[in-house]
Each structure stands twice: as C-alpha cells, then as structure tokens.
Amino acid sequence: MKLYEMTAAPNPRRVRIFLAEKGITVPLVQIDMRKGEHKAPEFLKKNPSGKIPVLELDDGTCIAESVAICRYFEALHPKPSLFGATPKELGRIEMANRHLEFELLGPVLRTIIWNSGVYESRSGLARAMPCMNSGTNCAGSLTNFFMGRSSPV
Numbered sequence: 001m002k003l004y005e006m007t008a009a010p011n012p013r014r015v016r017i018f019l020a021e022k023g024i025t026v027p028l029v030q031i032d033m034r035k036g037e038h039k040a041p042e043f044l045k046k047n048p049s050g051k052i053p054v055l056e057l058d059d060g061t062c063i064a065e066s067v068a069i070c071r072y073f074e075a076l077h078p079k080p081s082l083f084g085a086t087p088k089e090l091g092r093i094e095m096a097n098r099h100l101e102f103e104l105l106g107p108v109l110r111t112i113i114w115n116s117g118v119y120e121s122r123s124g125l126a127r128a129m130p131c132m133n134s135g136t137n138c139a140g141s142l143t144n145f146f147m148g149r150s151s152p153v
Helices: 010-022 041-046 066-076 087-110 124-128 141-147
Strands: 002-005 028-030 054-056 062-064
Touching: 002 010, 010 066, 041 054, 062 066
Parallel strands: 002 028
Antiparallel strands: 002 054, 054 062
C-alpha cells in the first residue's frame, strides 16, 4: 500500500493528518504537480482525473479523493472513531467535513503561494492549528478542532 501525494497540497495533508490521528503509517510517494507528474500516463492509470491524493492498495486497486481514502482507513481501523459513532456525531462530523471542503479549503487553494515547494495559507484553519504549517505532528488536533474538544480523542 502507498499514498501518492504532494506534501504542500491541502488534500493530501488532510489524509496525512487523518492517518496521524489513527496512528497509521503508509509509505508516501511524492507527485510533483508543478512538473505535471499528475498528468503522466502512468499516474492517469491510477486516477484518470489526475488529482491527488491516491491510495494504491497492494492488489493494485486505487482509491482517489481524500475523504474516500479516510473512510477506507476508518473501516480498516475503526478505533478511534474519527467519523463518529452516534447519529449526532456522524452528522456533526459530516457537517464539519463540508465546512472544511467548501469554506476553508477553497480559500486555501486560492491563496496558495508556491515557493520552493512550500506554501503559506491565510485560512482560519491554519491559524487555528499551527501544526498545519509547522510540519509537526497534528495528532488529536483536527478532531479536537471540529468537535470543540480540548483533550485528545
């Protein structure tokens, strides 16, 4: 199993944070979108849309889209539950995911500054979670941010 991603891109970062929350390590394969590697024929066989991240399973099956990859890992490793266990938790976490996608990641994508593979974000999430830009482990931070908790899951 391996995860095709680009360190500076927000959607793969979302998967990396999710994996850190779960305590899962997966080999990472860097795809340089600035060089067009995501449009190379070999990569398009993995994901015809040419987007990252893509999780390639040991049998060659590929799963694209950050939430789909996270749901795959949630099914494999249900504890700790990061998508919720009760109907209320499921609804609130799905709501938070939609807010993240439409209200936070949209502005992040519009404000990305590419400079030697490093980006700066002016989003509220990056300010609320300094680990997003520091390269440190964010384990516990994302779930706590969305669930309004002050202690790890």
